[in-house]
Amino acid sequence: MGQLTGGDPSLLRRINSAVVLHALRAADCATLTEITRVTGLSRPTVEGVVEDLMGAGLVVEKAADESVARRQGRPARRFRFRAEAGHLLGLEIGSHRVAALLADLDGRILGAQAKDVDEAAPADERLERLRTAVAELLRRAGVPRSSLRAVGVGTPGIVEADGTVRLGTALPEWTGLRLGERLSRSFKCPVLVENDANAAAVAEHWKGAATESDDIVFVLAGLSPGAGSLIGGRLHRGYGGAAGEIGALHLLGREVTPETLLSMTDEPLHPLDEQAVAEVFAQAREGDKQARAAVDRFIQRLVHDVAALVLALDPELVVVGGWAAGLDGVLEPLRNELARYCLRPPRVVLSLLGEAAVATGALRLALDHVEEQLFAVEGTVTARR
Amino acid sequence: MGQLTGGDPSLLRRINSAVVLHALRAADCATLTEITRVTGLSRPTVEGVVEDLMGAGLVVEKAADESVARRQGRPARRFRFRAEAGHLLGLEIGSHRVAALLADLDGRILGAQAKDVDEAAPADERLERLRTAVAELLRRAGVPRSSLRAVGVGTPGIVEADGTVRLGTALPEWTGLRLGERLSRSFKCPVLVENDANAAAVAEHWKGAATESDDIVFVLAGLSPGAGSLIGGRLHRGYGGAAGEIGALHLLGREVTPETLLSMTDEPLHPLDEQAVAEVFAQAREGDKQARAAVDRFIQRLVHDVAALVLALDPELVVVGGWAAGLDGVLEPLRNELARYCLRPPRVVLSLLGEAAVATGALRLALDHVEEQLFAVEGTVTARR
Numbered sequence: 001m002g003q004l005t006g007g008d009p010s011l012l013r014r015i016n017s018a019v020v021l022h023a024l025r026a027a028d029c030a031t032l033t034e035i036t037r038v039t040g041l042s043r044p045t046v047e048g049v050v051e052d053l054m055g056a057g058l059v060v061e062k063a064a065d066e067s068v069a070r071r072q073g074r075p076a077r078r079f080r081f082r083a084e085a086g087h088l089l090g091l092e093i094g095s096h097r098v099a100a101l102l103a104d105l106d107g108r109i110l111g112a113q114a115k116d117v118d119e120a121a122p123a124d125e126r127l128e129r130l131r132t133a134v135a136e137l138l139r140r141a142g143v144p145r146s147s148l149r150a151v152g153v154g155t156p157g158i159v160e161a162d163g164t165v166r167l168g169t170a171l172p173e174w175t176g177l178r179l180g181e182r183l184s185r186s187f188k189c190p191v192l193v194e195n196d197a198n199a200a201a202v203a204e205h206w207k208g209a210a211t212e213s214d215d216i217v218f219v220l221a222g223l224s225p226g227a228g229s230l231i232g233g234r235l236h237r238g239y240g241g242a243a244g245e246i247g248a249l250h251l252l253g254r255e256v257t258p259e260t261l262l263s264m265t266d267e268p269l270h271p272l273d274e275q276a277v278a279e280v281f282a283q284a285r286e287g288d289k290q291a292r293a294a295v296d297r298f299i300q301r302l303v304h305d306v307a308a309l310v311l312a313l314d315p316e317l318v319v320v321g322g323w324a325a326g327l328d329g330v331l332e333p334l335r336n337e338l339a340r341y342c343l344r345p346p347r348v349v350l351s352l353l354g355e356a357a358v359a360t361g362a363l364r365l366a367l368d369h370v371e372e373q374l375f376a377v378e379g380t381v382t383a384r385r
Numbered sequence: 386m387g388q389l390t391g392g393d394p395s396l397l398r399r400i401n402s403a404v405v406l407h408a409l410r411a412a413d414c415a416t417l418t419e420i421t422r423v424t425g426l427s428r429p430t431v432e433g434v435v436e437d438l439m440g441a442g443l444v445v446e447k448a449a450d451e452s453v454a455r456r457q458g459r460p461a462r463r464f465r466f467r468a469e470a471g472h473l474l475g476l477e478i479g480s481h482r483v484a485a486l487l488a489d490l491d492g493r494i495l496g497a498q499a500k501d502v503d504e505a506a507p508a509d510e511r512l513e514r515l516r517t518a519v520a521e522l523l524r525r526a527g528v529p530r531s532s533l534r535a536v537g538v539g540t541p542g543i544v545e546a547d548g549t550v551r552l553g554t555a556l557p558e559w560t561g562l563r564l565g566e567r568l569s570r571s572f573k574c575p576v577l578v579e580n581d582a583n584a585a586a587v588a589e590h591w592k593g594a595a596t597e598s599d600d601i602v603f604v605l606a607g608l609s610p611g612a613g614s615l616i617g618g619r620l621h622r623g624y625g626g627a628a629g630e631i632g633a634l635h636l637l638g639r640e641v642t643p644e645t646l647l648s649m650t651d652e653p654l655h656p657l658d659e660q661a662v663a664e665v666f667a668q669a670r671e672g673d674k675q676a677r678a679a680v681d682r683f684i685q686r687l688v689h690d691v692a693a694l695v696l697a698l699d700p701e702l703v704v705v706g707g708w709a710a711g712l713d714g715v716l717e718p719l720r721n722e723l724a725r726y727c728l729r730p731p732r733v734v735l736s737l738l739g740e741a742a743v744a745t746g747a748l749r750l751a752l753d754h755v756e757e758q759l760f761a762v763e764g765t766v767t768a769r770r
Contacts, residue, residue: 158728167728215624227697231621238699239600240729246696311631312612312697314623343543343552344625 029080086149090363113137152362154199163193199361201228321351414465471534475748498522508558537747539584548578584746586613706736
């Protein structure tokens, strides 16, 4: 309770600084008077904080509009947040491609770069492809590496808090890889590693199909399905980071995998062969009965996985992404079956971000990290049992 | 940010009051000097607050120990929290019985009362049985009804925030029942209604098998299974209060219900006939092959349900309750199968509270409510995006 009775001057300065930055970032630009009104701080405090923030390069005075100046005499000085004071990367490391997004401190996208990678590529090669993509992206955008404040990364597998992949069967040499540490060698800023479906859930909530809901399940549908969920707007990682790893569900209900269900021969498809999958779906669309039956089996599988998630979590909204999002007719059966099995069926929609979802979510996680450092002032007065 | 720059005197008084109560409740009893040291408040503030709390009946001066007084001259005055200043009820309304627990403001149990009720009893009769149990309990304990500060209730079904049962198939006339409102007529204090499995999860975390973990799934195993989960120590209700309503899962994997699986004839058991279930289990224990096969089928079903929950939520710990908790050998197959299917298998233990779990959890929810009113001071200094 010291903050109320005594008070820590450096904490107070940090709080005031965060409050002013927050106000400036919400407005396009603002005068000292406006900041004073919005924040409830005193004029001298605001002046001091703005001076400090200008010194730190985070705030700049906006050049006065000439015509206004002539009309009204000396105009009030206006200040704005310098979103260009730092940059963020959102990275995806997938089985077939690596991708990178670059943004400023407002999260505005400044550029993107993606590269194909062989599904059998060893970890070193995969990371090298990513580094090349990032270098090209930074060069093209004219952003120096030293300007990066945080890097977010989305990748398949169970990811521990320190960025180690505890288990990742979708990519070669992924299990046990200290991914965060490896990538940290390329960047001087914090590197945050997250499961790909979790990142995609965050992305759809930020600027995709789930901006209106705080309780969502994102299903990254594919041959190796995964899911991410937000509860009350916050990512639910699970106790060991394995929440939503529903790949094994198909082993429970029926002893069959998506690869088997989608196969039109006695041999299952290769788990990562999306080309073969696309062909089955194309043939189904063209009316091929065998292909249609395979797709139906696959959709039943998806329904089972999603229903299990929905019954466990009771989200408001389910977003379907991954390549299954491109399927004709995956939505209708999903909705019908969920209505049949769930006591309170959620809305079901397709991903809006498509293949950009994972990198976009990784970017948002980087932005969250920076915002926490720059803007967040946690509640300091709390006394609960 | 007004609290920092200006400050609301009544808020400040509330905060100080909560802080002092919190400190007194944590200690057995304390002197003004001790309270001053623990809270960081000034001596005059502490004196004023303690005076106010004594006026409200929540704090009392402890009689000085005579021998100490004689040895040391005038001893410092000691104060303690009056846990007896109010009372709480935890109620369970189940298909076969209603139960009530009475506690003081420290959550110490003062008495219990349970009554059998017919599974086919209409809602009015069921509630009347509950009212009788409560009246007997209060009379026996000598606690006047006016002393009740909060009442928690656990019952099967999806329960909305206002205490209405949105859907409850386990009890007759339960769906649509405005249970919170109905019970409020019997009590002048707040009545909090919660799903039974959710309440049981809270109870096991409070004083059962899950006191060491904040990320748990509680499975109320039975013919009509349900589950409750805590995430980071907080109850996860889901967007519509339906989280963990896994009863429909069995429809997905295999088109069979527990009633069918456990039947040894062509006819399924009655969904609520726990007597018949107990017989099957007894015969299985005695070596009857047909019964053993039925039990095995049932356990497979339970494994499937639990695995779906675990894959979706990734808890640290699974607690198995309900009557299945009494089964020989339900734990081993569960552990083995979860280890097979889950990327990060949780620990699996049996409920410690048994049939007291639901009422105990309901009591804890009532206690939470009172603590929030008396002791909680939410963070008041927050500035986030």
